[in-house]
Amino acid sequence: MPIKTQGITPMTHLQDQQPEYTLPGEPGATVSSGPAAGNDDSTALCEQVARAHAERATLRIVGGDTKAFYGRRVDAAQSLSTTGHHGIVHYDPVELVATVRAGTRLRDLERTLADNGQRLAFEPPHFGANATVGGMVAAGLSGPRRPWVGAVRDFVLGVRVITFEGKHLRFGGEVMKNVAGYDLSRLMVGAQGTLGVLTEISFKVLPIPHAHACLRLELPLTEAFDRLTVWGREPLPITGAAHDGTALHVRLEGGEGSVSATRQRLGGESEDPLFWEQLREQRLPFFDGAFDTSTGRTLWRLSLPTLARTPALEGDWFIDWGGAQRWLRSSDEIDSEEKGPEQSGSESDTHIKEVAIAAGGHATRFTPNANGDSPFTPLTPVLDKYHRQLKQRLDPQAIFNPGRLYAEW
Amino acid sequence: MELLYDERIDGDIANVDKSALMAAVLAVAPQLTLLDREEDLRPFECDGLSAYRVLPMLVAMPTTLAEVEALMRVCYEHAVPVVTRGAGTGLSGGALPLEKGVLLVMSRFNKILSLDADARLARVQPGVRNLAISEAAAPFGLYYAPDPSSQIACSIGGNVAENAGGVHCLKYGLTVHNVLSVDIVTIEGERMTLGGESLDTPGFDLLALFMGSEGMLGVITEVTVRLLPKPEVAKVLMACFDDVELAGKAVGDIIAAGCIPGGLEMMDNLAIRAAEDFIHAGYPVEAQAILLCELDGVEADVRADCERVRDLLEAAGATQIQLARDDAERQLFWAGRKAAFPAVGRMSPDYYCIDGTIPRRELPRVLKGINDLSAHYGLRVANVFHAGDGNLHPLILFDANQSGELEATEALGGKILELCVEAGGTITGEHGVGREKLNQMCTQFAADEITLFHAVKSAFDERRLLNPGKNIPTLARCAEFGAMHVHHGELPHPELPRF
Numbered sequence: 052m053p054i055k056t057q058g059i060t061p062m063t064h065l066q067d068q069q070p071e072y073t074l075p076g077e078p079g080a081t082v083s084s085g086p087a088a089g090n091d092d093s094t095a096l097c098e099q100v101a102r103a104h105a106e107r108a109t110l111r112i113v114g115g116d117t118k119a120f121y122g123r124r125v126d127a128a129q130s131l132s133t134t135g136h137h138g139i140v141h142y143d144p145v146e147l148v149a150t151v152r153a154g155t156r157l158r159d160l161e162r163t164l165a166d167n168g169q170r171l172a173f174e175p176p177h178f179g180a181n182a183t184v185g186g187m188v189a190a191g192l193s194g195p196r197r198p199w200v201g202a203v204r205d206f207v208l209g210v211r212v213i214t215f216e217g218k219h220l221r222f223g224g225e226v227m228k229n230v231a232g233y234d235l236s237r238l239m240v241g242a243q244g245t246l247g248v249l250t251e252i253s254f255k256v257l258p259i260p261h262a263h264a265c266l267r268l269e270l271p272l273t274e275a276f277d278r279l280t281v282w283g284r285e286p287l288p289i290t291g292a293a294h295d296g297t298a299l300h301v302r303l304e305g306g307e308g309s310v311s312a313t314r315q316r317l318g319g320e321s322e323d324p325l326f327w328e329q330l331r332e333q334r335l336p337f338f339d340g341a342f343d344t345s346t347g348r349t350l351w352r353l354s355l356p357t358l359a360r361t362p363a364l365e366g367d368w369f370i371d372w373g374g375a376q377r378w379l380r381s382s383d384e385i386d387s388e389e390k391g392p393e394q395s396g397s398e399s400d401t402h403i404k405e406v407a408i409a410a411g412g413h414a415t416r417f418t419p420n421a422n423g424d425s426p427f428t429p430l431t432p433v434l435d436k437y438h439r440q441l442k443q444r445l446d447p448q449a450i451f452n453p454g455r456l457y458a459e460w
Numbered sequence: 461m462e463l464l465y466d467e468r469i470d471g472d473i474a475n476v477d478k479s480a481l482m483a484a485v486l487a488v489a490p491q492l493t494l495l496d497r498e499e500d501l502r503p504f505e506c507d508g509l510s511a512y513r514v515l516p517m518l519v520a521m522p523t524t525l526a527e528v529e530a531l532m533r534v535c536y537e538h539a540v541p542v543v544t545r546g547a548g549t550g551l552s553g554g555a556l557p558l559e560k561g562v563l564l565v566m567s568r569f570n571k572i573l574s575l576d577a578d579a580r581l582a583r584v585q586p587g588v589r590n591l592a593i594s595e596a597a598a599p600f601g602l603y604y605a606p607d608p609s610s611q612i613a614c615s616i617g618g619n620v621a622e623n624a625g626g627v628h629c630l631k632y633g634l635t636v637h638n639v640l641s642v643d644i645v646t647i648e649g650e651r652m653t654l655g656g657e658s659l660d661t662p663g664f665d666l667l668a669l670f671m672g673s674e675g676m677l678g679v680i681t682e683v684t685v686r687l688l689p690k691p692e693v694a695k696v697l698m699a700c701f702d703d704v705e706l707a708g709k710a711v712g713d714i715i716a717a718g719c720i721p722g723g724l725e726m727m728d729n730l731a732i733r734a735a736e737d738f739i740h741a742g743y744p745v746e747a748q749a750i751l752l753c754e755l756d757g758v759e760a761d762v763r764a765d766c767e768r769v770r771d772l773l774e775a776a777g778a779t780q781i782q783l784a785r786d787d788a789e790r791q792l793f794w795a796g797r798k799a800a801f802p803a804v805g806r807m808s809p810d811y812y813c814i815d816g817t818i819p820r821r822e823l824p825r826v827l828k829g830i831n832d833l834s835a836h837y838g839l840r841v842a843n844v845f846h847a848g849d850g851n852l853h854p855l856i857l858f859d860a861n862q863s864g865e866l867e868a869t870e871a872l873g874g875k876i877l878e879l880c881v882e883a884g885g886t887i888t889g890e891h892g893v894g895r896e897k898l899n900q901m902c903t904q905f906a907a908d909e910i911t912l913f914h915a916v917k918s919a920f921d922e923r924r925l926l927n928p929g930k931n932i933p934t935l936a937r938c939a940e941f942g943a944m945h946v947h948h949g950e951l952p953h954p955e956l957p958r959f
Contacts, residue, residue: 145716146819168718191665198659204668205637220909226817227849228634228889230623230672231897231904232932233916237636237668246664258718280578284601286689286758308760356657358579375659412658427662433652437920438663444915456663 089138089152093219093250099131100248101217109453112244114154115181118190120342120419122243122426122455133185136250141225144169148208148225150253153185160184164256172200172257176331185249191241194331195291198372204240211251212239215446225253244452246445262310264303265326268319272370275299279373280358287313291327292373295337302327330371337369337378341418351379351403355412362406404428425457463512463895465558469936470929473560474539478517481538489530495519504563507545509553509896511866516543516557523568525681532679533649535562541925544675546586546618549610551813552894554622554674554930564679566617572596580687581640581657586617586680593685602687605632608890609798617680623672625890627723627797630848632688636671643682644670647921657684674892675927677920691756694722695766696790699778700747704728707749708823710776711847714753717772719765723754724848725797731804731842738803741796744780751847752793800844801855808857812869816880817889820850829879830854837872851889852880878903893931902938910935
């Protein structure tokens, strides 16, 4: 069905006309902070993308480069760095919304929010001091609180994004509810820059609860699962549940009354809240050497239905997200020595991914391997077809992070 | 009428012989119910936006997945557009039929397939009613959180297609936050599952993309929703104000104090009087605004929060604060709010519901703008808001039998939406664009953004057969709409405040 597009006049775009609509001293004034001034580098970024588009040059999009391991290596003609595009554009604690440039350091944003008694409720992992807000959203990784409060995408209200032609567009906005047009903001979360360059993200932020408590209960995994199932059916203020092989760690956050009552009821001993930060950042002993390819032990993330039985895979397990995220230090290397180094990684990769699919989920390899395989579980043929078509439509010349998720696109 | 499909600016639609199409469909799906006689089509001529009616060429009412797949393949082959309909309660004309199209009615997909209380999820067919899920989950102490006001009638498939909200979304989220997976049949008749029982899936977040996509990308055939444990207690405070602006400011004060209420609703005087007259909820009819603030959770926390909120409301200038004495009174307070639309309907032959969302801080200014516009057009407007998340539902009272009133109402509605966009908001918070707000999309988005939406659409439906003419306007339509509204570079009604 052809669409007639002749005689189109440039349209007024009201969102672009408005000034920053809160001024200091007005009700709901924007909070300014140290890094808030920041720097708007979007013109240069758009120009670089437009040039790359004209020259058909591929781009590797980089923020703090802290999550390079999470995906295939991108061999591109140029790097496109977002770090010069930084600063908090709007932050109004009363609105529960913060709009931030992609190159802003995640820790700077978190500090500003904390100064106002608020936070990113999905507690994203940083994996390094230079982690940027844009990289965090592009990677789409959420921390231990995810099953109870939601993932990164659940808190993204709007984005600005540079398209393959170097156009700077805006989707979503700064309001909590918005169903105008397709939800391209959330589509960008976890797409790892393969659909466009994120330049600005608006988040819903939440107040830090009044009370919290961290508990450690020594009990075997099966019993931990049983208890979590019972607790899960009650409105308890649980915002973290992890099992390290010997003990169940539980975090409670909420009002004073519910936290203290639940703490009494669950029992166990108090624990340093640092545990949850170390788990989020993979700094617990379980994760030692995870990114060192020479240890011969691969770190896998299995995303499974919460109550799925532990898959029959050799290695050590660490359970997070109440069972929905399970870390495996696999020791399949014994097989690999017999099969020879070229095939080894792929063989056990395929096996682990198949087992995860059979258990109702998928597996992601966190330890890089030498032969450049995708760490992600392959898509079904129909899903693969629509992923390719979407990529083709939004990045027809495949200039953005080519091969980052899967080798073919 | 401007709102009906116009091939000149909405795109051509193939002329297909009805009998040939029916024969082709029945050849591959002999048991499929097809309706084609005018009296059988009549009940499907509109959805909740009943001012606009079109008889579809055919209505298909499948009962099996195989029938849906077969129908889609035949329609794809014959280039026949498919409009999918759930319960038909949508307020934006998203399920408005096309006279050259098939209306795919999913209401016979009405089974709850499984409910796993331990895993806290339910697998349901798309025609299952929203409230039926919570009712099925209730014996296990669980419920499905999003609760649009139409929840007794609307279906979960439609909820997904619209990313439906409700009065509890500030705390518990929209449909997008409460659905784990959907099964889709594509326009080419393929099956795919987006999302899963795990909390994420590899690749792009197509589940999020399909939420609120208004039947433009695929047909929903199954939905897995997340269930939540019912809060131990819920209490409702009703606060009265003699100034709407003070009530608006009080909303901000509650949020700023670190309190996230389960529901935070506001009604203005006209809406209060309408609801009180209809439901007798005990609302003070002389108040200029009331706030309903529901606090839920564990008993001890709720008690502390009630104290905190009461103090805030007093400080914010509430003239009267009332805590619902028991659950019956709490339900009564809500009944007035949930029945606000039909209540307003009793005051006027017709009413037209708007769905803009704004940053909460803009509430006083936008309210004043709505009042000025109301006076200018000589039409009364009753206001009910999901105040906690800035979602406004101004209801324009009019009489469609009075010549020109519908047109004036549409114009006023359009102006209110433009006000919302200018205030940094959006033209639709939860009702969807559908057919109704197609022109206002040209105000909210620039041509390049609309072009990108079309690119997304073409990745899933190259031939534009799924619900064409909804959700995303063509650039041709925007050009024409723009020409209509900006004459010689002058905005109409320059005397009105614009911000």
